Amino acid sequence: MAKRREYGEGSVYQRQSDRRWIATIEVGETAAGTRRRITVSVKSTGKPKVDRAAVVKKLRDKRLAIEASGTPTQSARTTVKQWALAWLDIKKRTLAPRGYNAAASPVRRWIIPTIGHKRLETLTPADLRAVADAQRQAGRKEATAAATHRTLLNLLRAAIVEGHQVPQRVLLVPAPKTAQSDRMDLTLPESVACLRVAADLPHGVRWAMALLYGPRQGEVLGLTEDYVDFDAHEIRLEWQLDNLPYNVARDRTSGFRVPDGYDARQLVDSWHLVRPKSKAGVRVLPMTPAFETAMRAWLEQRPANPWGLVFPAASGRPANDKSDLAEWYAIQGAAALATYDDRTELGPVPVGHPAGRYFKIHECRNVTATQLGEAGVDPEVIKSLLGHSTAAQSGEYRRIHRAPKLEAVELVASALQYGQPA
Template sequence: MTPRRKGSGSVYQVKDGRWRGTIEAGWTSKGTRRRITVSAKTEREALRKLRDKERDIARIGLPAEGAGRTLTVKAWAEQWLSIRVTQVRQDGYTADRSAITTWIIPTIGHIRLERLSATHVRQVIDKVSAKRAASTAVRTHSVLRQCLKAALAEGHTIPPSVFAVPPPKLGESPREDIPLPHARLILATALKRDDASRWFAAFLQGLRPAEARGLTWDALDLDELTMDVSWQLKALRYNTPRDRSSGFRIPADHEVRHLVDAWHLVRPKTAAGKRIIPLVDPMPELLTSWKASSPASPYGLVWPGLGGRPKKDPEDQADWKSLIEMAGVAREDRAYDLYEARHTTGTLLSSLNVPEPVIIRIMGHSSMISTKAYIHASLDESRVALEQVSTKLLEIA
């Protein structure tokens, strides 16, 4: 056995010929001595590993009990996902799982956590960038960082260099606002349909598709002329996909309302997503007309799907596609995206010099510069702003 200074551990050779180094690390939860160990083919390599481990302990402290050096990225990522499912919304968990199983594990899953390097992180980014949009690469890089930070918090050794790799640059979104002449044609065409209120809400209220599909009649006040946008329609996953009696994957701090099957009304991700929006002409009249002729929905949905059930996104998108085809408008290279109606609302509000707090209130955005002490936009200010948008959209082209 090689002598070392008192309290710094020891290096010795075991029966199979390898060299092992140990550091005394107090006591385990079971009351037995706890030792941190390293292993190598030669004494010199074992001594080097032991010095590296001592430096790690001095820098970040002792690893958590049970946090082994041999844990691979794949093994840890699978553990992390089992924790993650209880912490985030379903959409967030699904995106995290996709990044882990599609890109991270296939690329670096076999690498041990303590052997990760900046090169490995770049390998993941390069693999995604070669096959997917920049937004997917950015998302995957973010998931990898979160996963490894969680491993570090659990006491696993993660080299600092992996956190120094900058995220890939995010390209411009292909979504744009719809040019005003085309927006007017779409709305003029919508007036020929029973569901005109759905499309006017997209342009005048700036509703996200999931917000529109989750809107209920009790959220509308046709006397005070307001719309309470506090829920979105989502289909949640069952705890056990093949067993519908197993309940749903709902993080403890998330508020949901069950409708039918997997369909739920879910609160927005941020408090800014919950908002009261004024109804401006011609929304009150369109909604009153639609209420008299719309399909009955046992769930009180304003724009339900077939049989009054929650409307699926493909159904909503198909109705939008039908509308813009009737209007005969499109971009040179593609059809207009439904979400671009919301972009149009934001662009018009900005072009009309509406103050930023009012735009934030109407659109349900959060802002880095917004705090609780930030100027509070009144409902009256929002109404004036949307009346200007309505005037712009309904002018004769």
Template sequence: MKRQRSKGTGSIYQNSRGQWVAVVEAGWSDHGTRRRITLKATTKPAVRARLIEAQRKFLLDGSAPSLAHITLKRWADEWLARRQLVVRPGTFVSDRSAVDRWIVPTIGHLRLDTLSPADVRRVAAAQARKGLALATMQRTHAVLSKLLADAVAEGHQVPQRSREASSPGAGTSPRQALSVDDAMRILAVSAERPDASRWVAALIEGLRPAEALGLTWDMVDLDAERMTLAWQLKALPYVEFRNPASGFRVPRGFESRQLRGAYHLVRPKTRAGSRVIPLIPSLATSLKAWSQIAPPSPHGLVWPREDGAPRSPEFDRQEWYELAERAQIVVTLPDGRTRPPLLYEARHTAATLLLANGSDETTIRAVLGHSTVVSTRAYLHADLTRSRAALVASAQMVGLDG
């Protein structure tokens, strides 16, 4: 059939199957090719109406009127390519995992403009059948919600009811704090190890695992008994899976220092993560002893592996599990099951001890890195004095010297 076209207004024609088709220009793709959108209807007036609406939308907000039959998978591929440029590597890896393992395999074949709330719920249902934790299901739902919201921002049509589909549900965090007695037993066992300072830093000072593994000696002032937490150890993803030659996948402006292989020192996620906190006297003493026998690290790491390389998170967790097993500590879940305590629960324990000894919220947030960094000397001094008293009180609760 002859196409009916006026320059700049798109074209309308009837195909061999009797359908009326409209084609409209929608700008350019990321690859520099012209983007065309095809609209279909059973009648010529209907397809013209769709064409006019697409053009109106483009004129109003400048977005490409993405009314074509784009599948969720096709959009997800484009979304991930953009996502890697704006979010931290760990966030990108988590997002990509949710997309590749659950979202695309479950509903990736469906068109964005036909998604229903039931389709969105199918992703969580697939995870539930595999016995995944509620927290994982909630995280995947959040990724899917962001993916769909960004699709709308780009001009794609996604039914609002699908974007507002309810999450898999609310639940309490599975993490628990250890009791004072359990913390004392783990510290007693760790005291027999040369790296006892690593576990005091976790249970009393509340260091995140990545903060501990990224701590360097130049950040520790043993004379002033304080340490600066300004870096974290992270394994950055390669651009191509398991291909070091492809380089690392990092967003614009991301600050990092490569140590070995994929392991880098990276800045904390927020400014609150960078902070100066005091060392309790017993930790300062333990660190002084450790500094004399610690494996030499070319990177100056405080707690490296035997060969001086960065400790992997897996290695660090295994050391923690061995401590917990020797101390005969298990965590009882609400349903009666038991498991070993998680390493991150040491940080929860530090917070609980600070609460139990009457520390105020401002002090707790400053110690754990949940508030902005105090920058001036006067405020820094006041904050460290208060924080030191709080940490000493926590240490005394579990039998450590103040």
């Protein structure tokens, strides 16, 4: 009976044509996806046991040299495009849909068209700069170029992990410099004006929730009545509304692209309730009396829907995030035109971002954070309300009890004049 080869020896045999002893070992794959092998050999001395031991030792030495030197275990001819597409396939199983789209978009729109034909092993710093230059020539902002640069570096680092040869110097290319973000919060008068316009809507509590508590858009639109607890006077944020992509675009029979470990519940079509990406995203929000009254009134008249959504569309389907954003813009436009002299001394309020645009929904979180900070609220309480993974983006997560959170929200409500007589 032939002796079983030891693990890691590979294939060992004596070639009949010239009697040399041959040993091979697999070291990854070629660009075409076929197995790649390294082969070593020794001349025959006429002593089979000695020759076999010699070629096995030579093979082991070769394998150890590869591991120690970082010599690539993949094809040296792999192009950026070949690896980028393989990398995106890996990311489908590890990234949430929005995160995957954020990675896939620059890869397909900029990286592959610009340097996809280049081999990984021959990349230069000039190639990375070429991607940013292509975006500038197309009129894209430096922030877009910087985000694409980060994606490209992540892609190349992953290639190294997989055994591809990538020049280390390209990883040292600095990202394009970006201008300071123009994200900011509405001023206090702007926030008050918007709340007053929203108060005339049947579902005005939706926008009160945005400014008082600072939840993310998906958290509001994914809120269901099971998580509105009037006995405990609180709301629990545990799910978000999201539109998951099909495995095959527009093919409803292909199933949904759901990464490993991703908790999702289908509502209808591609609309799902999904869990937040971190433990800090699950949190409890205490309702102020005025907010609770408005919430009760809205739930009595909201459109019927089979999922218990608190803020569905008028049709009873899950609310579309684009329609929700359009309403927020309309509220700002109406607030800018309204005059409140008959109610308070607020007067006309020129609502709008200094850059000449409307405020985004996410900037409502800035309003809440600013008001909480100006009120001197404990950073841990702010973190617990806003769902930051870190306090002031630093510190350990811990549960904050209801009383200090309610006090904090009441301070924000008072500043925004919410629940006060008009």
